[in-house]
Amino acid sequence: MGHDQQVLFIIQYFLGAKELQHLLRNLQHVIDEADHLTNAIPIPPLLVFKQPHNIKQTFVRSKLPNLQENSDHDITQPCHSNLCKTCRIVDTDTIITRENATHQVHGTYSCNSANVVNLIRCRKGCPEAWCIGETMQTLRQRMNGHHTTITRQECSLPVGEHFSSHGHSASDLRVSVLQGGLHDTRQRRTTEKKLIAKFRTHEDGLNHRFMSHYM
Ligand SMILES: [Zn+2]
Ligand SMILES: [Zn+2]
Incomplete structure (x- = not known):
């Protein structure tokens, strides 16, 4: 990883996600104050949230069953x-x-x-x-x-x-x-x-x- 590359954390969105983002921002001074960390992580890491499965995605099949599909008994x-x-x-x-x-x-x-x-x-x-x-x-x-x-x-x-x-x-x-x-x-x-x-x-x-x- 080059020194100028930003670290991406891709995590599934959850209820405390905003707090985690604030926490990381507030902790940035710890990184900034320590030379070895600043060298390792020169740019503050970026949190990327992906959307979790919602109830509709969990319970509703987006594809209707194909009527031509074989059953296990055919x-x-x-x-x-x-x-x-x-x-x-x-x-x-x-x-x-x-x-x-x-x-x-x-x-x-x-x-x-x-x-x-x-x-x-x-x-x-x-x-x-x-x-x-x-x-x-x-x-x-x-x-x-x-x-x-x-x-x-x-x-x-x-x-x-x-x-x-x-x-x-x-x-x-x-x-x-x-x-x-x-x-x-x-x-x-x-x-x-x-x-x-x-x-x-x-x-x-x-x-x-x-x-x-x-x-
Ligand atoms: Zn023939
Ligand atoms: Zn036979």
Whole structure:
């Protein structure tokens, strides 16, 4: 520190702050009268007060909670059981976005989740390779059966076509749970239909056989 530099004390403002300032000013003569102190502190030190947190800052969150924010219970994760092939393809994203449409996944899911509406996408990011389906089986059973016992997946054929097309294999599948906690076929199909309309996968995706069947 050079001799001509002023010492700054930055402290949080408190009720006795003014008194401290006066006290320092009154004690300046002690410094002035002692040569060794004058050499060390040639210019009176400056007190700088920063504003303390006030009650509003303490109790009011300045940022409103983001409604798109995940809660701790919104998790999709692999089941980690031996031999599960779905763990490798299960997508842990809980916010799904396509163009202007966004869907927040609510709930805790894994390969063992049943009665869900799911979304298949391509790991290579092919924009048209979106397919929404519903199943009463577990996600694992559904994915295992994807090429064989498909009971009602309107996009099963297009999905098969996409993932067997040039440069693709079944390991390019990504599967997400969009919604679970659906109690019966009617609920699952209503939800599936809503989500297909939201993401427009019947017009621009692998659900193109869907709406003609239902509408
Ligand atoms: Zn698994
Ligand atoms: Zn693809």
